[in-house]
Amino acid sequence: FGTSFVRGVAYGNSIFVAVGSSGKIAYSTDGDTWTQAGTPSFGTTKINDVYFANGKFVAVGDSGKIAYSTDGDTWTQAGTPSFDTDVVYGVFYGGSLFIACGDQGKIAFSID
Numbered sequence: 001f002g003t004s005f006v007r008g009v010a011y012g013n014s015i016f017v018a019v020g021s022s023g024k025i026a027y028s029t030d031g032d033t034w035t036q037a038g039t040p041s042f043g044t045t046k047i048n049d050v051y052f053a054n055g056k057f058v059a060v061g062d063s064g065k066i067a068y069s070t071d072g073d074t075w076t077q078a079g080t081p082s083f084d085t086d087v088v089y090g091v092f093y094g095g096s097l098f099i100a101c102g103d104q105g106k107i108a109f110s111i112d
Contacts, residue, residue, distance in 0.1 A: 001026065008059075012052030017072040019047035019059050027072030041067035041077040053093030060088035060100050082108045 004021040011017075016028045023042035026034040047061040057069045064083035067075045086103035093099070097109045 007047060008049040008051075010050045010052040010057055012057065013055070013070065015072045017050055017052070017057050017059075017069070019050045019061075021046050023047060023061075025059065025072070025075065035073070037069075037075060038073050039075055041065070041075040048088065049090045051091045051093055051098075053098070054096075058091050058093075058098055058100075060091045060102075062087050064088060064102075066091075066100060078110070082106065 001020055001024050004024050006018050006020040009018045014029060016031050018026050023044045025037035027037060028034045042061055042065050045062045045065050047059050050057055050059040055070060057072060060066050063085050066078035066088060068078060069075045083102050083106055086106060088100050088102040091098060091100045097111060100108050
């Protein structure tokens with residue numbers, strides 16, 4: 001991460017995933033040796049949180065960005081989230097739904 005802030009860490013599928021400022025994503029199988037993700041979907045946009053559930057990592061960030069990955073390395077930008085360009089601060093999984101929350105009181109959910 002260099003001088004970028006680490007803003008969230010999640011664990012699942014025997015993988016740690018860390019996310020942070022400047023669109024940085026890294027993954028590790030042992031928590032000691034980290035590899036920068038090969039295809040982050042955030043560009044240089046700050047990533048605020050990451051969560052693992054239901055077989056995938058979901059990361060959220062500024063500019064309404066949401067992306068998911070099963071391996072922590074290859075990331076796919078989510079469909080059309082309802083955050084427009086607002087900041088997405090957090091993501092959680094419960095009741096068979098991923099829930100994301102952000103600016104302007106916005107909350108979105110997804111079954112996948």
